Amino acid sequence: MKAEIFTSILLGIPWTIALTLVSFGIGAILGIPICAMRLSKFSALRFIAHLYGLVFRSIPPLLLVFIIYFGIGAGFLKIGPFQASVIGLGLVTAANMSEIYRGGVSAIHNGQWEAARALALPGYSRYLDVIYPQLLRVCLPSSAGYVIGLLKDSAIASTVGVADIAFNANQMARTTYQGLEVFAFAGVAYMVISIPIAILARIADRKMKSRIAI
């Protein structure tokens, strides 16, 4: 019985990791244009980006996943549980990542932009060689913290039937009636996954600190 619980929850780990990585990927990429809009000269764009952030941080992620899975998925398009979950979580992540990027941009000293312009660097090089490395370094710690939060939020995908850790734990608890062990083990599994993320982020931060000073 114990071995069954163990393997079942282990089988959920790849799904949990995939959910986290894919929705973070969506959010990290979608967050860039939103952040750019937020810093735009045009007030209409700024307003749209602001509204996006407000709305997607005000609707519970669970409800958002339901809207995508049941609402859009039932009537308009065919969307599987995994896709619905990563789209829902990705949209929320984008709202939060755009804030992290915005904080990063404001942390970069104005002199850096001026120096890049004074050196007559072309536009793309100004971003890629001067601003981007610093932005990466500034945003890394808060992004890592966000990924760990997202890992835990990914458990909501179990409600629409993605076979992740929480889903398998729920199934096991219902069939074996040993909920105590099952959920304790599931909780430990989430914590164990988040430890390497935290360690990697700390190592990366230290390495970048020695190369890129701000």
Next chain:
Amino acid sequence: MKELLDFWIESTPNLLDGLIVSLQVTAVILAIGIPFGLLLALGVESKNKFTKWFSLFAVEVGRGAPALVLLQFAYFGLPPVGITLSSFSATVLALAWNTAAYTSEIIRAGIDAVPHGEKEAAASMCFSKIDTLRFVVLPQGLRVAAPALLGFAVLMLQATSLSFTVALPELTSQAHIIGSSTFKYMAILSYAGIMYASICIPATILVSVLEKQLGKHTI
């Protein structure tokens, strides 16, 4: 369009009932969770080894495990050992633990922001430890923590949607029930989303206003 509006008007009483349950459970969670968060914040700094490790354990588990897993642990995990909780109490237990763990960090950051000189001044005026905490450290520390605590309260209202999985009749469950009987999922779920947003958006704006206010007169 008229059809949609009629459907919304028709389902408003049910959704409002759900919203009230959501708000009630959030209020109970915060009323229990934040005082425990304060205790944990003090416990983690404690010199007593047992208190310190116990608090650290409670904080790390409360923050490390997903709220959904804590919730299912409380609802499905405890009955086999003889503790059967209603969906309301399971939600309160799990999410209040979660709240205590997160707010303890927020409160600790607030307390750390109080300059050390304040404590020294209190000590030099013969304040006892409890009095220093009560009259000097906490009033200032909690003021620093207030915007973050309110921000967390907004997140907690959203987190109560997780209690859908333990069949608590809150807003998300109500919307899902109506959706599954009428098959108008999109209409009803977006209406529920509007209800959450109509509370969370003003609260989020209030948080940023408070943060700006606090920035004006820093301690």
